[in-house]
Amino acid sequence: MSTEMEIPMQALSLTELARLLADGELSAVDVLDSYLEQIATRNEAVNAVVSLDVEGARERAIEDDRALAAGQPIGPLHGVPMTLKDAHDVAGLRTTVGAPELDRVATADGAIAARLRAAGANLIGHTNVPAWLADYQSANAIFGRTSNPWDVSRTCGGSSGGAAAAVAAELTPAEIGSDLAGSLRQPAAFCGVYSLKPTEHLVPLTGFLRTPGPRPVRVMASLGPIARSLNDLELLLSIIAGPDGYDADVSPVPFEHRADVAVRGMRLAVAPTIPGAPIAGVLSDRVRALGKGVVNAGGAVVEALPDVDWDTQLELFGDLLTMLTSDPREQGLLGYLDLLHRRDAVVATWDAFFHEYDALVMPAAATVAFPHCDAETFDVDGNQVPYHEQGFLYAFSSLVGLPALTVPAGVDGDGVPVGLQLVGPRWSDAKLLAVARGLEAAGIAPGYRRPPVLDQGGGV
Known part of the structure; x- marks a missing residue:
């Protein structure tokens, strides 16, 4: 048996778990039962x-073991049990958003569920979200509140809060x-795990947040x-990225592995603060500390942001967000096209900025x-800030x-996770992962750690 099994099965990474299943060192039924037991033991406290x-x-897990024993072809996620955020259509599973x-109850798989199943994953359930995915905490009238x-006593974040809490709680x-x-980035940071918001139009939205009428x-x-x-992020992104034949906005940009970027050759911009955005001092300090670590290791670091009107940029985002999330019958085509035209100029400014930096x-x-x-x-550091300003x-x-990779960056003085993000130019998803691997290999980014309560045994 692999030395990896010296830690609990549920603590294995996705890639480690998938390899052990493919090699026959673990059975799909045993892995499923282990996760179901974990859910029965720990889920009550977090409600993820x-x-x-x-x-x-269980029927699918039995069939997975039979297929492996018979020497049938298997996918990269063969027998791995997974949950999905409660906005993905999963055939036969209750979906509420x-x-x-x-x-x-969804009658067909969305693109994500279909691709994960094709890769061999066993989709076992949904994780909690705020109503309509519209909050930075995850609570709703159907399932209640998810905790960190x-x-x-703290929130797991939102709207992917149930997902991040479920991953952190194993x-x-x-x-x-x-x-x-921010619905991927904030919950991942709050729960001490990784997330990757891909470049827009890299992953199809088919079967996600399905509502009556046009998307x-x-x-x-x-x-x-x-x-x-x-x-794990890279494996999953390689599975879910690319056109699906339904979401015509998705570009056929190949996602390919990039070798780790050595710290000595890195060119990083750092932004401890963002104009107009509330940010706690512990997070700004952690950005500066990472930058100092890169400089000490021979990399190039500059505190820099592009020359844009940040108030206008924020207003444009808000106007476009309102346009997208309001009743389309109330929105005019000319107004929508004007917002997209103005966005094009902002896209060009950020693209030029990243010519000088890796991230x-x-x-x-x-x-x-x-x-x-x-x-x-x-x-925020003793000041009460309007909630929406998050x-x-x-x-x-x-x-x-832009793609944005959230990475764990240790904990604060109260032992609560701190998260940083690496943002890059459009289509630089693989490079961001390579930069983050380089930072972790050099010990500059601390990497993932289990919540201490999991090492103590028992419920969360």
């Missing part, structure tokens, strides 16, 4: 997994979330992975995970469609 298909999952008016595995090895205004959100939104290692390092959230609250204000940090990268 909200729908389960136990009977169907946290809203009673959208509560139904590091401290259940209720699933990985997840696929979404991001329109309104056609720009700025991205679907991407949440996991406990950079290699921009910045905070992945305005604060660390905060206590569950009433969603009117939140605390999104100001993410506005520019969502507006431009």
Whole structure:
């Protein structure tokens, strides 16, 4: 048996788990039962997994073991149990998007579920979200509130909060979330795991947040992975990226592995703060510390941002977001086209900025995970800030469609995770992963650590 099994099965990374299943060192049934036991033990405290298909999952696991024993071809995720954010259509599984008016049982897989199944994954359930995916905490009238595995008095974030909490609590090895205004990045940072918001139009949106009528959100939104290692993110992105024949906006840009970027050759911009965005000092300090580590290792670091009107950029993001999420019958085509025309100029400015840098390092959230609250204000270094201003940090990268990789960056003085993000030019997703691997290999980025409560045994 592999030495990897010296740690609990559920603590294995997705790639480690998939390899052991493919080699026959683990059975799909045993892995499924282990995760179901984990959910039964730990989920009550965090309320991350909200729908389960136990009977169907077990039937699929039995068939997976039979297929392997018979020497049949298997996929890269053969027998791996996974949950999905409760906005992905998974055939036969209850899908709610946290809203009673959208509560139904999906009759067909969306693009993400179909691709994961084709790769061999066993889709076992859904994870919690805020209603309509429209909050920086994950609570709704159907399933209630999800808590942070590091401290259940605090939020896990939103809208991919249930997904990030489930990964951190080892209720699933990985997840696929979404991001329109930080919904992948903030929960990953709060829960101490990784996420990757891909370049806009790299991953199809087919079967995600399905509503009556035409799909309104056609720009700025991205679907991407949440996991406990950079290699896991890369494996998942390689599976879900690319055209699916239905989402005509997706570009046929190949996703290919990039070799690790050595720190000595890195050219990084750092932004401890973002104009107009509230950011806690601990996050700004952590950005500066990473930059100092890169300089000490021979890399080039400059505190820099492009020369843009940040107020106008933020206003443009807000106007476009309102256009996308409002009743399309109330929106005029000319106004929409004008917003897209203005966005083109911002895209060009950011593209030119990245000619000089491999990535921009910045905070992945305005604060660390905060206590569950009433969603009117939140605390930033003792100041009460309007709740919606959490999104100001993410506005520019969502507006431009830039990829953004969230990485764990240790904990604060209270032992709560701190997260940073690496933002790059469009289509630089693989390079961001390569830069992050280089930072971790050099010990400059600390990498993932388990929530201490998991090492203590028992429930979260």
